[in-house]
Amino acid sequence: MIRNAQSQFGVGSFQQKLAIGDFHLLADVEAASGGDNTGPSPHEYLAAALASCTSMTLKMYAGRKSMNLTNAIVTVQVERENDIEKFNRDIQLFGELAEEEKQRLLEIANKCPIHKALSGEIQIKTQLVN
Incomplete structure (x- = not known):
């Protein structure tokens, strides 16, 4: 599941x-963008996902x-360019792997659930609940 x-307001501008369950995290933006740099930005969390x-x-x-x-x-x-989010993903593989195994792992990388979610159709339903 x-x-x-x-998410709710913290301290500072952003x-x-x-x-998330029992986990507590902070999100913010860099000082250069008006934030206090107290946590990753939403885009950085997306990259981390x-x-x-x-x-x-x-x-x-x-x-x-x-x-x-x-x-x-x-x-x-x-990166955001012309209202398009561009994800650049670099993968380093370690271990004794044959070239065929490396190529298969590269294919498998594109099958991760977040890759599928980001490259597939996304629906966002927003509603007020109070």
Whole structure:
């Protein structure tokens, strides 16, 4: 089950207090954008979601296929250009892997649930509840 994410005002100009189940996080923007830089920005959280999901998916797949993948470092950069979000994802694979295994893992990276969500159709329903 995916837990609800909740956000409410924090301190300063932009800070938000986030709660996801028992986890508490902060979101903010950099000082150059008017924030206090007390936490990642929403776009940075989005990049982290794609990076962590990709790495988890690679770890799971490699384990199931008994591949010698010892680590995967996934770096995601998000840019906004002409109202289009561009995700640049770099994947470093570590371990003794054959070239075919590396290529298969690259294919599997595109099958992570967050990749599918971001590249598929998205629907957002918004309603006032008070």
